[in-house]
Amino acid sequence: MEVISRQDILTCPCCNSTERFFENLLREMKKNAFLPDNIAHFDFQVREGVPLPSQKINTAPGGTVFPFFRAIWDICSKCGCMYSILTIEAAVKKSLNIPRLLTPGGADLPSVAGFTLT
Numbered sequence: 001m002e003v004i005s006r007q008d009i010l011t012c013p014c015c016n017s018t019e020r021f022f023e024n025l026l027r028e029m030k031k032n033a034f035l036p037d038n039i040a041h042f043d044f045q046v047r048e049g050v051p052l053p054s055q056k057i058n059t060a061p062g063g064t065v066f067p068f069f070r071a072i073w074d075i076c077s078k079c080g081c082m083y084s085i086l087t088i089e090a091a092v093k094k095s096l097n098i099p100r101l102l103t104p105g106g107a108d109l110p111s112v113a114g115f116t117l118t
Helices: 021-031 054-059
Strands: 002-008 046-051 065-075 083-095
Touching: 021 065
Parallel strands: none
Antiparallel strands: 002 083, 046 065, 065 083
16 A cells, blocks of 8 residues: 555644543543454544445456555544544555466365466
């Protein structure tokens, strides 16, 4: 993924508070050992993907570069404003899907450098 732009929003756009509801909740859950320290945010706070119809993505050849976005949101603990705390715009390349071949007995054939040996 090639990052084109990244914006970290440090304060609430409405009241300039730095207190965030989910950030505080996450801190308390880590402090009480309910969550490991490497968790940065809750899954439901993240919206990400390629903003194109799946049919367009599926029919594009391998190596096609698509726009990609990630937005993480939270709620201001002071005024209740919902806002993005991080936005990322990037480019991602569609990988080549190489089909896996099976022998009649069901065992995988070995592959070398993306080619299946027969």
